Amino acid sequence: MAAASLKLQMVLAANIMNFYVNSTTKVGAARQTLSHFQTRLGILERYWEALVTWHDEILSYADDLSKEEYFVKSVYDQTEDNYTSTKALILDRITALTPQGPAAAQTGNDRVARSNEQSGAPLPALTLPIFTGKHFKSEQEENIWY
Numbered sequence: 001m002a003a004a005s006l007k008l009q010m011v012l013a014a015n016i017m018n019f020y021v022n023s024t025t026k027v028g029a030a031r032q033t034l035s036h037f038q039t040r041l042g043i044l045e046r047y048w049e050a051l052v053t054w055h056d057e058i059l060s061y062a063d064d065l066s067k068e069e070y071f072v073k074s075v076y077d078q079t080e081d082n083y084t085s086t087k088a089l090i091l092d093r094i095t096a097l098t099p100q101g102p103a104a105a106q107t108g109n110d111r112v113a114r115s116n117e118q119s120g121a122p123l124p125a126l127t128l129p130i131f132t133g134k135h136f137k138s139e140q141e142e143n144i145w146y
Contacts (some may be wrong), residue, residue, distance in 0.1 A: 002061040
């Protein structure tokens with residue numbers, strides 16, 4: 001059981017280690033679309049989940065397998081580093097290929113400011129009363145609100 005689990009683990013590790021090259025160089029530029037990278041990201045996640053599951057299984061045999069390449073070369077740690085790097089690169093590709101519409105790139109305030117700029121209709125200037133600091137109005141000022 002332990003040997004079979006270890007063999008499967010090494011295959012999964014190799015798949016993850018070669019994943020980015022297999023997702024880019026080997027498929028050619030024409031196939032490197034948004035949907036391609038989204039699909040590949042899902043496959044990478046499934047590989048990683050399986051690797052973690054099998055790693056937990058293999059750890060129960062660590063004493064018997066301590067001289068195997070998997071433990072001697074810290075294959076799990078190397079694969080984890082490669083997985084995170086590969087995932088980041090694929091997410092960067094997805095971001096680069098995701099269409100950025102003008103509405104998505106603007107905040108609400110930007111849209112309001114731009115719509116005011118684009119309307120072209122000047123607003124009339126407002127004359128505001130000057131606050132004098134008085135709490136009460138005199139009879140002469142009764143129609144003026146402060």
